[in-house]
Amino acid sequence: MDSKNLLLYVQGNAATNTLYLEEAITEMCELITKYTGGTYRMLNPIDISAANIKVAKVVEIKDHPGADKLYVLKIDLGDEQRQLCAGLKPFYPDPNDLLGKHLAVVTNLQPAKLRGELSEGMLLAGDDGVNVGILNPQKSKPGDQVYVDGVTEYKTALIEFGDFLKYTLEAREGKAYLMGRQMKTDSEEITLEKVVNGRIR
Structure with missing residues (x-):
């Protein structure tokens, strides 16, 4: 045949x-x-394990000197500190609302300069078209792995921003999902501030 x-x-x-x-x-x-x-x-x-997402704590925050809508954050990842740029200023006009908070951060994104400031990763936030709110792993420790069921190990190799855009991330009923699977740490399911249903970016 x-x-x-x-x-x-x-x-x-x-x-x-x-x-x-x-x-x-x-x-x-x-x-x-x-x-x-x-x-x-x-x-x-799509290889879910290629995106290495961890819990980070905001230890310092300041206005970006060259962009009205950006903050420059110093974050603690447990075993290291990094700098991130994030477009949260219109949605968190008081920086104290972010200081000390725990975030979910893509740790192996290719570093890039945003308006002259280095950004070593990307924090994740939900967006329902009106509100933007951070992912909210407040019970977890800096450096804790964010994972989904069925994936036990995550890669550390750097990925490009365009590669990360291939992933589907969404908020459903106030909880975070990656490629249809609920995001969690060993301590909790990942929830969001301000956003119940929408996309995560």
Whole structure:
């Protein structure tokens, strides 16, 4: 019998759970190969473990000297301190509302300069179109790993900002989700300030 190639394309919508889509595609591929033979592979799978997100504490905050909407934050990651730039000023006009707070930070994003100030990572915040609020792991310690079920180890290799944009992050009922899976630490499920449903960026 001649071999044939089959391409299976599936597209969800905003209401579709990403994890559900992954499981459904896998099930379809396994059924096809069970009854017709052959093998399958997933094209361009997204590697969740490539984004290393950890809890950080804001230990210092100041206005960005060259941008009205940016803060420059010094954060504690448990074993090191770093500097971040964040566009939170319009939504947290009083910097004391952020000082001492715990955040969720992408720690292995390629460092970049934003209007002349170095940013060594990116904090995550929810956005519902009106409000923007930080992810809120207040029970966790600086340096704690933020993870999702099914992923036990996270990579430290640097990733580009464009690569991180491939991930789907969203707020649902006040809780944070990465690729359809709930974000958590060993101490708590990750919740958000100010935002109940919306995207996370």
